[in-house]
Structures are given as C-alpha cells and as structure tokens.
Amino acid sequence: MSTIIDGKAIADKLTKSVAEEINLIKKTNSGFVPGLAAVLVGEDPASKVYVRNKKKSATSVGMEALDYYLPESTTQKELEEYVRKLSEDVKIDGILVQLPLPAHIDQEKIINVINPDKDVDGLHPYNVGLLVKGQPRFVPATPAGVQYILSESGIEVVGKHVVICGRSEIVGKPLGLLLIQRNKNANATVTMCHSRTENIRNITKQADVLIVAVGQQNFIKADMVKKGAVIIDVGTNRIQDATRKSGYRLVGDVDFENVKKIASAITPVPGGVGPMTIAMLLKNTLESAKRKNLVFD
Numbered sequence: 395m396s397t398i399i400d401g402k403a404i405a406d407k408l409t410k411s412v413a414e415e416i417n418l419i420k421k422t423n424s425g426f427v428p429g430l431a432a433v434l435v436g437e438d439p440a441s442k443v444y445v446r447n448k449k450k451s452a453t454s455v456g457m458e459a460l461d462y463y464l465p466e467s468t469t470q471k472e473l474e475e476y477v478r479k480l481s482e483d484v485k486i487d488g489i490l491v492q493l494p495l496p497a498h499i500d501q502e503k504i505i506n507v508i509n510p511d512k513d514v515d516g517l518h519p520y521n522v523g524l525l526v527k528g529q530p531r532f533v534p535a536t537p538a539g540v541q542y543i544l545s546e547s548g549i550e551v552v553g554k555h556v557v558i559c560g561r562s563e564i565v566g567k568p569l570g571l572l573l574i575q576r577n578k579n580a581n582a583t584v585t586m587c588h589s590r591t592e593n594i595r596n597i598t599k600q601a602d603v604l605i606v607a608v609g610q611q612n613f614i615k616a617d618m619v620k621k622g623a624v625i626i627d628v629g630t631n632r633i634q635d636a637t638r639k640s641g642y643r644l645v646g647d648v649d650f651e652n653v654k655k656i657a658s659a660i661t662p663v664p665g666g667v668g669p670m671t672i673a674m675l676l677k678n679t680l681e682s683a684k685r686k687n688l689v690f691d
C-alpha cells in the first residue's frame with residue numbers, strides 16, 4: 395500500500411510561513427508590501443482559474459495582487475509595452491505572464507522583456523542561466539514545488555535514479571537542472587524522456603522516482619513502474635464530468651488507481667503538485683521583495 399502524498403497540506407504549511415514572514419515585515423520599520431502582478435491575455439478558461447487562484451492566495455498572505463486582463467486581440471508590441479511598464483513599476487516585485495499566450499504572440503520575446511529581478515516564474519534566460527550555472531535564484535514554481543514535496547516527504551533523491559517524462563521549459567527542463575544541483579535535496583541521477591524517446595517503458599521502469607509532466611491522461615500505466623518507486627504526477631488534464639457543477643474534473647498523467655498499488659508513494663491529482671505551484675510563486679515573490687528591500691535571512 396502506498397503513501398498518498400498530501401501536497402495541499404505541504405503547500406498550506408509553506409503558504410502559512412510566507413504569510414507569517416510578511417506579517418512580521420509589516421510590523422518592522424521596513425514595512426513593505428510585496429506586490430505580484432499577473433498578466434493574462436485572452437479567454438483561456440484554465441488560465442483564468444489559475445490567475446484567479448493566484449490572486450486569492452497572494453491577497454490571503456498579505457501581498458498586493460494586481461491582475462491585468464488583456465483582450466485576445468492584444469498585439470506583440472502592446473504586450474511588450476505593458477510588461478515593460480510593470481518591469482519598471484516600483485510597487486511590483488513579481489511579474490507573471492500567464493502561459494500559454496495566444497498564437498500570434500512570440501512568447502520568448504515577451505519573457506525577455508520581464509525584468510529578471512522580478513521574474514518570479516524563473517523563465518527569463520538570465521534566471522535559467524543562473525540555474526544552469528548552479529547558482530539558482532528564481533526557479534520556476536512547479537519544479538521548485540516538486541523538489542519541496544520530495545524533501546518535505548522525507549524522500550531522498552541523492553544518488554537515486556530520477557526519471558522525468560516531459561521536457562517543457564516550465565517543468566521538465568528546469569526540474570532536471572534543479573535535481574542535478576550539488577546539494578542535499580538534489581544530487582540525483584536524472585534521465586529525461588520526451589515524445590521522441592524510444593522504449594520509454596524500459597526507462598520509466600528503472601526510476602526510483604518517476605516524475606511525469608506530459609499533459610496526457612493515463613500516460614503512465616502500472617506496467618511502466620518499478621515496485622516501490624515514488625511517483626510525482628504533475629499533469630493537470632481537464633476531463634468532462636457531468637456530475638460536477640463545473641462540468642469537468644482534473645486528472646493527472648498517471649493511472650493513479652493502478653499505479654498506487656505498486657508505488658511506495660504517489661501524489662494525487664488534484665491535491666498533489668498543483669497547490670505547491672502557487673505556494674512557491676508566493677515564496678519567490680517574497681524573496682524578490684526582500685532582495686529589493688535589502689532584507690536578509
């Protein structure tokens with residue numbers, strides 16, 4: 395029988411510690427309020443839910459949360475100008491441009507306009523470079539959340555074979571870089587699989603820790619998992635469910651019911667990695683505000 399990892403409880407604890415620190419800062423002479431700006435272009439329903447939840451959480455910990463909803467018709471130039479203004483705004487410590495952007499926008503060019511000192515999503519090439527160099531500053535929230543879940547759950551990855559399925563800029567790639575860092579919550583042996591990997595089952599079967607971020611329901615089945623492996627499911631796939639008020643429910647990338655019989659520990663969807671993403675974003679924003687205001691731990 396496997397342990398079901400309670401990502402929500404781990405995220406709630408981290409969020410509470412961020413709130414306590416902000417409360418303390420507000421009481422001291424420095425007394426600043428960290429500001430997080432989220433920019434959403436278009437009408438993607440899932441993105442709207444993410445941005446709404448981010449605002450709710452940021453406000454609940456005492457941050458100033460500013461949301462900017464721009465129409466689908468926003469041009470590249472207009473969006474670049476918008477992000478440039480936010481980058482210069484002294485009230486704002488963290489900028490998040492919700493991805494994916496509409497197809498007519500060049501995403502990479504927009505990310506390049508974000509001030510790297512406010513890039514709490516860790517997507518700017520400067521912050522990616524720091525991670526590659528072994529000097530991480532802002533690490534994307536989902537990979538940072540996965541590493542945090544592993545360490546808080548007492549799952550040692552040093553020297554272990556961690557297999558990551560998915561090579562996205564936002565999860566797979568930075569997660570691989572994070573877990574090969576030379577520190578106690580990393581030092582793993584990482585293999586990265588992707589859509590062109592041959593005989594993927596042979597590789598996933600070798601994983602001590604299998605992390606899945608491919609965006610495909612039931613991608614990992616029981617026969618792809620070694621007995622006793624730890625499974626971290628980053629997938630958030632919406633499937634229709636007429637019994638729900640929303641008309642849908644979330645499922646991960648892993649066949650949870652069958653894989654949990656083999657795994658030693660597994661994250662559920664929802665309630666696993668998802669809640670950690672927002673908690674880590676808040677932590678990154680607090681760290682950014684502390685850097686700006688010269689507050690050191």
Ligand code: GUN
Pocket residue numbers: 444490491492493494515535536564671
């Ligand atoms: N879309 C889905 N997850 C994320 C995230 O962590 N950051 C941004 N910017 N967009 C996302």
